[in-house]
Amino acid sequence: MTSTQENPSALHVDAEPGTEWWRTAVIYQIYPRSFADASGDGIGDLPGITSRLDDLRTLGVDAIWLSPFMTSPQRDAGYDVADYCDVDPLFGTLADFDDLLEAAHARGIRVIVDLVPNHSSDQHAWFQEALAAAPGSPERARYMFRDGKGANGELPPNNWESVFGGPAWTRIKEADGEPGQWYLHLFDSSQPDFDWSNEVVREDFRGVLRFWLDRGVDGFRVDVAHGLIKADGLPDYTPPAESDSMGGGETDVPYWGQEGVHEVYRDWHELLAGYAGDRALCAEAWLPTPDKTALWVRPDEMHQAFNFPYLQTGWDAAALRDVVTESLRAFPAVGAPSTWVLSNHDVVRHASRLALTAENPQGHGIGPDSAGQPIPDVGLARARAATTLMLALPGSAYLYQGEELGLPEVIDLPDSARQDPTWFRTNGERYGRDGCRVPIPWTADAPAYGFNDSGESWLPQPAEWARLARDRQVGVEGSTLELYRTLLATRREHGLGAGDLSWVEGYGDDVVAFRNGAVTVVANAGAEPVELPAGARVLVASGPIDGATLPVDTAVWITSAS
Template identity: 55%
Template structure:
């Protein structure tokens, strides 16, 4: 990105993900809901974010936490009403917040009227052509049409019983058996989702996060595939080259769909956006989704998966900016979401993995204090990078995963379908702790109504009310970072490495000072952002276990540190980060 004030709201927005089930319970039934979100909008506005992204609240049997949609044009009663959704959009706008909603176009619920109609219809009927029904292999069709496996474990095909009671065709479900995949070669499917987009656009939503954006189109002929694609982090390759294209993800045909959607959204004002959830590798293929006539943003999971590793982060950040420039799109940055172990827990492990599917009571437990310290440091990296950042609910509290959740409490279908081998994502979806002293930590309004997932006692130490009262809390740190980011217009700035091998920034002689060090230690992430107002922000993050020497020119003013002891004036403490600001060379008072 180059410094500019002439950009759209979404290009440098900080977007806060609300997982409605677990954010706030407005009616006391143990389940988060839209009235609960509405009541907490002042909190989000005070945090300083620009937009709210809501995970699904549509009518659903909830076999996959709402990602199995039975009606895309209505709100499930467990979350409220359509009037509540419209009130939420209106009140969010009143607080200066944009609203992004989830769209799930790869599959529907098995209780969607279309799928019920398909089950009652004969093979090759128009109703079945909306989905991927196929005859089975074998003498009597007893084998699945191909060898694909579900992302959640087990086969990706289920055989139906026809209306006359005989075994019939098979239908594809890349996820749970209750989530049949749609066939995007069918014109009715295209027309239906164009209408769904219009339905919510006309109610004022500012954008759509597109679930499994890379999965809508399957390879012609549905060929066998030896690998297994994982929910998080790509593919396990079995007996084939890693560069083989997966026949059911990231097929070139998806891009025509998004070009059509982009034209539809461009007809609305103010600007509305499309955000791709696409676990795509290599990175250059991800940026095909954000070419000028397609989507506006795509989640940068490569950055998330770089973990707490300075070398991996350098590679990911560098490649992100390079590919973003090629297509003229802003980069995005994210550390956690509802599908990953929260980064405060990942970073608390001795060797932090980039991500993993669940930490259970029998696994090595994270060091909570270390994870919190590292989470504070990485917030400086996340929010210091130009572009758009995504914050998952609770990130601003350095909330950990629920790592001792018992098996009987787990609800993720991946846990059941894998026979418990995959712990699933429930640990990251535990309700928010609003109060350290109220029942269920203030999540709901009824003391006797237990939340849908148990809240660990340890969450009390991270509760919002305690952090509000502590000026040095993570919550106040996020507020200060977001306020400084906005004041400096940091998200609109121009990025460069502060490193001899990567840029010439260190060759600048600041007025009255000798040249900066010629090499940055390997454990330090060091970069500069030339902001639109003329200032330069210097980001330094020590991601190692040892302090590193660091002195700076007098013109550099400390904006924030991730902890009071982060920078002594001579050394940068381990697992800490700082922001400095100074005038660009030749623009300060010394120029005169």
């Protein structure tokens, strides 16, 4: 046993500056409704997660990040929060959360919870109070209520569009039944945006942070962290055609990346610093460059920010070298680690995305009628190679549940099963994110592939997942699960998360090759096999290697022969 497993309280002891756990951690994202279902109702829950913690310990992760499990009407799978300080009955109770936290800490696994500060549910008591109050009241001031334009206020305050499609403003009826003010919702109309220029909102969220920190959580992943503050005057803005839904390819968007948002995170940083154990903040900030993203992790702000420019880079050697180089310049320049991520609950799984044959903007998703369908075998090979490359990079890495099984995007979901607001708000023009959220398979021959005992599943699971179930891969040489376990163990053994990268030349333009400590990484993104150094000892490879030849779409970790 490790010392943290013998003494869970060791998780909440501050480390020496520069050695904090979050600088090198491998963090596993759990999408609770799709991970494990103990109740059998078809929706995953907190007791289900607790029952599978030993599987995560043997996988070798350092922490888990839980997507929202707080009280919610579930219009957007929990990202519409109705009570920030309670657990939705779908997922269990606060006692279930405390049990999960204790069990995770006993296994040396830290726990990060999702926090959604840009908006609440329209069912939150605060918004219901705002609807009942008069224009200009303190209750209305918590949210972005504005008078409309036109002779009778019949036009929205500006032309902004929702991330999910359609207008970003909805008009309410006032208490007298007459049409009244409009409220902003950058996402679904059931998700009104807070007004973060209001000190009351800031104090409300300080209370939310303290509530979960006092229970013992190790940090927060902050949803839409580049939102919150909107430009003065709320100027009109039309995004470019085919732009990323979260603005990751654009600059100067009046509702993303505004300077004032940094004040919020400086305040939060100071609050977390009052708790022992190096509690961490991680920003979901979709920004166009590593330099822009690094602004969120300056020494007095957040501790990590998702490296979305890296996630959005295709299987192209030159592009990968560029984004890694820029990341390892930009993040350390402000004293932060770079993070690395390939999949999450908002993007097409990388086992499919890396083999798409047409452009697919983030948030659009793929379905049976999408152009550029992925090539499954190519996608899996590239996904395994991309992960092998990623886990050798210095910094912190994020994994998304099921990627360790090689799960692809589920493309053939019936229209009647889809639940993502994007699908409905675009009238089916965008498939949205359901395809990466299907409950994952644990046991090939069990109901719902071991997701539960009842066979119920909130999204239908494809038949092909029987062969990808965890029990079919445990101990099987060459399986994707065993590849991940080997990568994580070897990464820890060689201290790669705390290492330094130096590029290795001589392999050609279609190869990514670098050295991190004693480990050399070679990833072949080209169309021809590549010769490896004579006498090299292979530590781990993403696929079969023919002697000293590295096939296409394959990556390897090697050391000099001893």
